[in-house]
Amino acid sequence: MSRSSTMPRRPLLVAVTGLAVVAALSGCAPQDSAGGSGTTTAAATTSAATTPTASACAKDKLTLRTAGKLTIGTDKPAFEPWFTDDDPTNGKGFESAVAYAVAEKLGFTKDEVTWTVASFNSVIAPGPKEFDFDINQVSITQERTKNVDFSSGYYDVSQAVVTVKGSKAVGVKTVADLAKLKLGAQTGTTSFKAITDVVKPASDPSVFNTNDDAKLALANGQIDALVVDLPTALFLSAVGTKDGGVDDGVLVGQLPGTGSATEQFGLVLDKGSPLTECVTQAVDQLRDEGRLAELAQQWLTDTAGAPVLS
Numbered sequence: 001m002s003r004s005s006t007m008p009r010r011p012l013l014v015a016v017t018g019l020a021v022v023a024a025l026s027g028c029a030p031q032d033s034a035g036g037s038g039t040t041t042a043a044a045t046t047s048a049a050t051t052p053t054a055s056a057c058a059k060d061k062l063t064l065r066t067a068g069k070l071t072i073g074t075d076k077p078a079f080e081p082w083f084t085d086d087d088p089t090n091g092k093g094f095e096s097a098v099a100y101a102v103a104e105k106l107g108f109t110k111d112e113v114t115w116t117v118a119s120f121n122s123v124i125a126p127g128p129k130e131f132d133f134d135i136n137q138v139s140i141t142q143e144r145t146k147n148v149d150f151s152s153g154y155y156d157v158s159q160a161v162v163t164v165k166g167s168k169a170v171g172v173k174t175v176a177d178l179a180k181l182k183l184g185a186q187t188g189t190t191s192f193k194a195i196t197d198v199v200k201p202a203s204d205p206s207v208f209n210t211n212d213d214a215k216l217a218l219a220n221g222q223i224d225a226l227v228v229d230l231p232t233a234l235f236l237s238a239v240g241t242k243d244g245g246v247d248d249g250v251l252v253g254q255l256p257g258t259g260s261a262t263e264q265f266g267l268v269l270d271k272g273s274p275l276t277e278c279v280t281q282a283v284d285q286l287r288d289e290g291r292l293a294e295l296a297q298q299w300l301t302d303t304a305g306a307p308v309l310s
Contacts, residue, residue, distance in 0.1 A: 056277075063275065065130070066114070070106065070114070075119055075136050083096050095136070101295065105281075138266060149268070151283045155292070157229045158230050159227055159255045161254075175256065179202055183199065186207075186228075198256065230254060253308060
């Protein structure tokens with residue numbers, strides 16, 4: 001999971017040098033997918049092993065933090081391309097749109113949805129939450145399921161490397177060459193784990209509290225390249241600082257995956273939440289109907305031309 005910066009006032013359908021924006025996203029980790037693969041990670045399965053009945057998921061049967069309201073959490077700033085204008089309430093951006101689509105499946109109108117700020121680290125930490133579910137580019141992992149529940153995956157994601165013109169990372173084709181460079185990522189994310197587990201760099205990677213801090217370090221030459229999720233990497237390399245990206249950004253490529261499991265983003269709930277099965281059912285319905293793929297097509301840049309490093 002990774003995030004970009006201050007949002008431009010438009011959906012992310014930007015042109016990227018060498019990257020064609022086409023009708024649909026394709027593949028899954030180590031490529032990127034439109035969330036329509038139909039796969040569910042083992043981590044998600046452990047959280048929602050059974051299919052609830054329609055009556056059990058009726059709106060008036062749901063156990064909510066506030067009666068009659070669905071409370072959704074996300075971080076602030078809420079970054080492109082996942083949200084637009086730092087405003088999750090407007091329904092714009094992939095994750096905002098997915099959140100409202102899930103809410104609709106659960107029987108809630110837009111006026112019946114409220115948002116609360118929840119930092120990434122607080123979301124994956126143990127303990128009770130201030131939301132019914134959170135959507136914040138949180139990858140489903142076995143380690144995190146010890147502390148929280150996940151829905152089934154709503155987006156298949158891979159990790160990617162972004163740099164700036166003039167950096168030693170420009171033109172890198174292999175993971176071995178990448179390992180010789182100074183890399184960085186946000187703390188607690190699968191992006192940082194990809195550096196340590198996949199790249200295995202010669203020098204310790206730099207860790208940052210936020211992607212804003214990481215972008216600044218990249219711009220200042222403190223690191224050679226930044227690892228983020230692929231949609232964020234596409235965004236960062238496509239637009240300049242004034243629009244939330246990085247000036248003279250360059251997409252180096254995607255990191256290869258590890259093992260056979262697809263990395264997926266999932267909605268986060270309290271451990272043992274009575275809502276987990278119903279929220280998972282809503283996500284599954286949206287995937288089966290093709291709605292998740294439609295929203296990815298609308299809000300996320302395609303991965304064509306993003307090579308996988310060998």
